[in-house]
Amino acid sequence: MNTYARFPVTLVKGQGSRVWDNAGHVYLDFISGIAVNTLGHAHPAMVAALSDQAATMLHCSNLFHIPKQQQLAEKLVALSGLGSAFFCNSGAEANEAAIKLARKYFYDQGSSRRSVISATQSFHGRLLSTLTATGQDKVKVGFDPLPPGFVHVPLNDIEALQQAVTSQTAAVLLEPLQGEGGVNIAQASYLQAVRRLCDEHGILLMLDEVQTGVGRTGSMFAFEQAGIKPDVLTLAKGLGGGVPIGALLATEKVAASFGPGTHGSTFGGNPLSCSAALTVLDVIESESLLDNVKARGEQLQQGLNALKQRFPVIQDVRGQGLLVGAQLSVDAGPIVTAARDEGLMILLAGPQVLRFLPALNVSEEEVNEALALLASTLEAQA
Numbered sequence: 001m002n003t004y005a006r007f008p009v010t011l012v013k014g015q016g017s018r019v020w021d022n023a024g025h026v027y028l029d030f031i032s033g034i035a036v037n038t039l040g041h042a043h044p045a046m047v048a049a050l051s052d053q054a055a056t057m058l059h060c061s062n063l064f065h066i067p068k069q070q071q072l073a074e075k076l077v078a079l080s081g082l083g084s085a086f087f088c089n090s091g092a093e094a095n096e097a098a099i100k101l102a103r104k105y106f107y108d109q110g111s112s113r114r115s116v117i118s119a120t121q122s123f124h125g126r127l128l129s130t131l132t133a134t135g136q137d138k139v140k141v142g143f144d145p146l147p148p149g150f151v152h153v154p155l156n157d158i159e160a161l162q163q164a165v166t167s168q169t170a171a172v173l174l175e176p177l178q179g180e181g182g183v184n185i186a187q188a189s190y191l192q193a194v195r196r197l198c199d200e201h202g203i204l205l206m207l208d209e210v211q212t213g214v215g216r217t218g219s220m221f222a223f224e225q226a227g228i229k230p231d232v233l234t235l236a237k238g239l240g241g242g243v244p245i246g247a248l249l250a251t252e253k254v255a256a257s258f259g260p261g262t263h264g265s266t267f268g269g270n271p272l273s274c275s276a277a278l279t280v281l282d283v284i285e286s287e288s289l290l291d292n293v294k295a296r297g298e299q300l301q302q303g304l305n306a307l308k309q310r311f312p313v314i315q316d317v318r319g320q321g322l323l324v325g326a327q328l329s330v331d332a333g334p335i336v337t338a339a340r341d342e343g344l345m346i347l348l349a350g351p352q353v354l355r356f357l358p359a360l361n362v363s364e365e366e367v368n369e370a371l372a373l374l375a376s377t378l379e380a381q382a
Contacts, residue, residue: 014041083252087269091210092125183325218321
């Protein structure tokens, strides 16, 4: 079905931070499958892990214990400080599960709380509940009636959030950094105030780290940089390094509301996807990729700010780690197209924002190359 406005390019191969199309053209990949290819393309450890797992067992039902799934749950629980994990196939599914868990948690307490507050410009997925939670009207057109129980407030406005909380509020659902919505950062002081507000009212703080999690912002999870811990956390995208997997993490107290029959997933957490995720986490540690993300992210932002001095079309540079946005004064679409013609793959984050999402193991030389290609693009556009 014609659901994607595709670029006029057919990609057939990837290696590291480069991709090739069917005409033999090579591109520097600063999209990474939209923050998915954590280790770039064809990383040797990933190739070996998936080959070994395919030769052993691709899939079995969650009616059985799955050793790699148990290992992955233990690893994510240890890294996050939360209590239990549920595995699914995508970020939308993880956020759907989070919404269901919040409502079931209060149902189990005999409470009528069911409403979820999220932020304007947020993006939480395209299932009916998650697109309703999303704070962008464009994803909702034509899909009414939408499910009730969702409220939106501006990001970084704690007074608006306070005013939105009622006796029916079950949870606050936020992205620590809005990727698709414009690379908008939730300030650390704001997230700390939201944590206090949730504690005061006995409601759940749920963080959507589908795009920011698994090292993307320079820490394993973006919430660590605010010095807080959520009650519920969702992951996907980079967790599998290219193999579909999503995860819902929650404190033991909250997770206890999911019992047998309350939720499930046929493919979620199967041996192949869990092998991929374990490999991603192992390589992040063994190759010190969090340090690389911090260094390359700083290099990228400094380079973009230098270009801002040369090209007034760049108005602002913002982001964390290797999730970086450049706010333009013009439509960013033609810049994305022109950059691709120069050999650089980048994305939009709204109509006037360029988004840069290289692999976490991108090199210093590759970041410099990307900046040079962008400079050539902007010179030609001037």
